Amino acid sequence: MERSNVDLWVGVFVAAGIGALLFLALKAGNVDSIMKAEGYKVSAEFDNIGGLKAKAPVKSAGVIVGRVESVTFNNQSLRALVQLNLDKQFQFPADSSVSILTSGLLGDQFVGIDPGGALENLEGGDRVRITQSAIVLEKVIGQFLYGKMSEKNTD
Amino acid sequence: MREPTDLIQFSSVNFAYGQSTIFRNLDVGFAAGKVTAIMGGSGSGKTTILKLIGGQARPQQGEVICEASAVNKMTHRELFAYRKRIGMLFQFGALFTDLNVFENVAFPLREQASLPETAVRDLVLMKLHAVGLRGASRLMPAELSGGMARRVALARAIALDPSLMLYDEPFTGLDPISTAITGNLIRTLNDALGITSIFVTHDIKASFKVADEVVLLSRGSVTARGKPSDLLESNDPLVRQFVNGEVDGPVPFHVSSKPYREDLGLEHVRG
Amino acid sequence: MTFVRKMLSRLGRASIDSIWKLGEASVFMGRVVSRSSIILRRPSLLVAEIHFAGVLSLVIIIVSGLFVGLVLGLQGYETLKRYGSTGAVGTLVALSLVRELGPVVSALLFASRAGSAITAKIGIMKTTEQLSAMEMMAVDPHARVVAPMFWGGFISMPLLAAIFSAMGIVGGYLITVVVIGVDSGAFWSQMQTSVDFHHDILNGVIKSVVFGTAVSAIAVYEGYASVPTAEGVSRAVTRTVVTSALAVLALDFVLTAFMFTGAH
Numbered sequence: 001m002e003r004s005n006v007d008l009w010v011g012v013f014v015a016a017g018i019g020a021l022l023f024l025a026l027k028a029g030n031v032d033s034i035m036k037a038e039g040y041k042v043s044a045e046f047d048n049i050g051g052l053k054a055k056a057p058v059k060s061a062g063v064i065v066g067r068v069e070s071v072t073f074n075n076q077s078l079r080a081l082v083q084l085n086l087d088k089q090f091q092f093p094a095d096s097s098v099s100i101l102t103s104g105l106l107g108d109q110f111v112g113i114d115p116g117g118a119l120e121n122l123e124g125g126d127r128v129r130i131t132q133s134a135i136v137l138e139k140v141i142g143q144f145l146y147g148k149m150s151e152k153n154t155d
Numbered sequence: 156m157r158e159p160t161d162l163i164q165f166s167s168v169n170f171a172y173g174q175s176t177i178f179r180n181l182d183v184g185f186a187a188g189k190v191t192a193i194m195g196g197s198g199s200g201k202t203t204i205l206k207l208i209g210g211q212a213r214p215q216q217g218e219v220i221c222e223a224s225a226v227n228k229m230t231h232r233e234l235f236a237y238r239k240r241i242g243m244l245f246q247f248g249a250l251f252t253d254l255n256v257f258e259n260v261a262f263p264l265r266e267q268a269s270l271p272e273t274a275v276r277d278l279v280l281m282k283l284h285a286v287g288l289r290g291a292s293r294l295m296p297a298e299l300s301g302g303m304a305r306r307v308a309l310a311r312a313i314a315l316d317p318s319l320m321l322y323d324e325p326f327t328g329l330d331p332i333s334t335a336i337t338g339n340l341i342r343t344l345n346d347a348l349g350i351t352s353i354f355v356t357h358d359i360k361a362s363f364k365v366a367d368e369v370v371l372l373s374r375g376s377v378t379a380r381g382k383p384s385d386l387l388e389s390n391d392p393l394v395r396q397f398v399n400g401e402v403d404g405p406v407p408f409h410v411s412s413k414p415y416r417e418d419l420g421l422e423h424v425r426g
Numbered sequence: 427m428t429f430v431r432k433m434l435s436r437l438g439r440a441s442i443d444s445i446w447k448l449g450e451a452s453v454f455m456g457r458v459v460s461r462s463s464i465i466l467r468r469p470s471l472l473v474a475e476i477h478f479a480g481v482l483s484l485v486i487i488i489v490s491g492l493f494v495g496l497v498l499g500l501q502g503y504e505t506l507k508r509y510g511s512t513g514a515v516g517t518l519v520a521l522s523l524v525r526e527l528g529p530v531v532s533a534l535l536f537a538s539r540a541g542s543a544i545t546a547k548i549g550i551m552k553t554t555e556q557l558s559a560m561e562m563m564a565v566d567p568h569a570r571v572v573a574p575m576f577w578g579g580f581i582s583m584p585l586l587a588a589i590f591s592a593m594g595i596v597g598g599y600l601i602t603v604v605v606i607g608v609d610s611g612a613f614w615s616q617m618q619t620s621v622d623f624h625h626d627i628l629n630g631v632i633k634s635v636v637f638g639t640a641v642s643a644i645a646v647y648e649g650y651a652s653v654p655t656a657e658g659v660s661r662a663v664t665r666t667v668v669t670s671a672l673a674v675l676a677l678d679f680v681l682t683a684f685m686f687t688g689a690h
Contacts, residue, residue, distance in 0.1 A: 003470070006473060006474055006477045007473060009477055009481045010473050010476045010477050010480070010481060012481075013476065013477075013480050013481045013484060013582075013585065014476070014585065016484075016585070016589055017480075017584070017585025017586070017588050017589055018585070018588075019592075020585070020588035020589040020591065020592035020593075021585075021588040021627075021631070023592045023595075024524060024588060024591055024592055024595075024627050025623055025627055027595075027614070027618075028520045028524065028595055028617055028618065028621050028627075029618065029621040029622065029623045029626065029627050055622065057619060064619075209561075209562050211558060211561060211562070235564040235566070236564070238561070238562055238563070238564040239563075239564045241562065243559070243562040245555045245558065245559050246555070247554065247555070249554055249555035249556050249558065249559035250556075251551075251556055252550070252551075252554070252556070262563070262565075263563045263565075266563065266564075266565045266570070267563070267564065267565075308559075311563075315563075321562075
């Protein structure tokens with residue numbers, strides 16, 4: 001094959017390879033994990049985090065606004081300490097509340113933010129006071145059964 | 156057997172491939188400016204001599220000397236510098252199969268000298284003209300006959316104007332015309348360029364026509380050497396057997412073995 | 427007793443042989459890598475070998491990637507349908523491809539397409555004395571022939587693996603979204619939330635680089651060390667494919683153990 005032909009094909013091949021990598025990074029993967037977007041960190045304590053894991057999304061009104069940085073245990077308060085990394089372009093009132101939600105009945109858990117009404121915004125290093133723990137399915141079922149039984153007893 | 160005019164000298168060379176000894180105390184010299192034919196039966200180490208001269212094999216003992224420097228003691232760099240002055244024609248040409256005839260001949264020029272493209276083209280066409288294949292420059296090696304491939308390889312071997320040419324079995328597998336052409340080329344190149352040529356062969360007729368001197372190898376050492384005419388008149392039984400192509404003689408037809416009857420189980424060994 | 431003795435000494439011989447061969451291959455690769463500056467001085471040699479190893483493997487990689495994606499999509503859909511979470515099929519296809527199947531299957535295909543061709547090419551050059559001829563022209567075949575082939579394979583393999591994974595995702599998309607009718611938004615968004623750039627994509631690329639290095643090194647070594655006869659070359663080609671496959675699967679286990687366990 002002619003030299004220029006070889007060059008052309010190798011050019012096509014390398015471009016296709018790099019294109020495929022970009023496709024994987026941008027279309028299949030999440031872009032924001034590449035360009036670690038400028039963010040600020042806030043923390044929150046929960047009685048129970050259920051199955052929340054690091055890197056789970058943080059959503060507000062269904063939009064991803066950040067990710068869970070880490071999940072640890074606070075030995076003083078004996079509660080779960082969750083660090084959230086929020087995108088700088090999203091600002092929330094200081095009295096916003098966070099809760100641990102589940103996508104679908106059996107889906108992954110994520111952190112939801114419900115904006116409050118305060119004039120000041122949350123800043124890096126702040127702690128969110130109002131938190132709601134994960135709903136643990138076993139507990140819910142247990143309470144439901146317990147309620148049914150007590151209903152029966154009162155009849 | 157060594158002369159001061161020798162370009163290449165072997166002094167008490169011992170060489171073995173694993174267990175099988177090829178040369179034992181080989182002393183031989185190759186005269187500068189002459190065409191020397193190395194002859195011998197199959198497996199007598201003819202090709203190994205070329206490898207030793209080219210530094211592709213190193214003797215276990217002894218030295219191979221070219222112009223006062225020992226080839227077997229050269230470093231990688233020295234060896235490569237030394238090889239730039241050697242042209243070698245391999246048995247079946249060893250052309251690069253993915254390059255065409257022109258690029259094959261241009262290969263050593265492009266690798267060793269940074270010449271402008273026009274100079275490379277002129278040199279390649281000159282070398283191809285010398286072997287009569289200027290018209291075949293665009294062909295691929297697969298499209299050439301055995302004889303043509305050999306001639307292209309020859310053009311490639313002389314591309315850098317070597318002072319020593321080595322030929323490994325240059326006549327094997329060639330028809331009578333190609334054999335004559337190749338023999339003639341070896342002779343003409345040697346005389347026109349004033350170089351030294353050594354070739355290895357078992358083709359009596361072709362080599363006796365071309366060579367100034369013939370070295371006959373047998374059992375790891377030189378059995379006879381001399382002008383072709385001397386060898387033709389020699390009374391040595393081994394030389395006679397080789398020159399006349401006799402079936403049995405000092406080189407026996409049978410490989411040494413137990414007696415035939417014993418091998419067939421017809422006779423039991425007593426005692 | 428003699429049987430045990432015989433087996434043990436056979437095992438000993440095999441061990442010594444394989445360690446000897448490994449040492450020989452390391453020395454050879456050291457020589458090749460140390461003489462690789464030629465590819466910087468003459469990039470056209472490298473380009474030709476990327477063509478030989480990469481471009482010529484492109485068709486088989488694209489077609490296989492597409493089919494693997496189609497099968498993954500179909501199987502994934504059938505399984506996920508039982509749990510009512512068919513939207514997760516994108517995640518399943520992408521993670522399987524990027525983490526495992528992309529690097530591993532393309533490395534196996536690369537070994538049988540490009541690796542065998544590299545071994546055969548070097549082996550034939552040896553058999554027909556082209557390598558000897560080069561040496562006698564004072565050209566080092568390690569630098570002129572082997573180094574560009576090794577680096578050509580080294581560069582081609584990660585690109586092929588990426589193309590394989592991308593084609594697989596396209597295949598999965600075609601069968602589940604276009605043919606079956608899974609929601610396109612769910613397909614991509616679920617994929618994007620669960621495929622992490624560092625953890626999944628980058629680790630997959632690292633795997634393909636390691637596999638590419640291993641297969642290319644095995645291919646050039648087997649070619650160079652082949653017995654210079656027709657039979658010797660064909661044996662060397664077989665050894666390249668078999669050794670590469672084993673090496674890829676073993677390395678995959680080791681790399682997976684390092685990369686994907688322990689981290690959450």
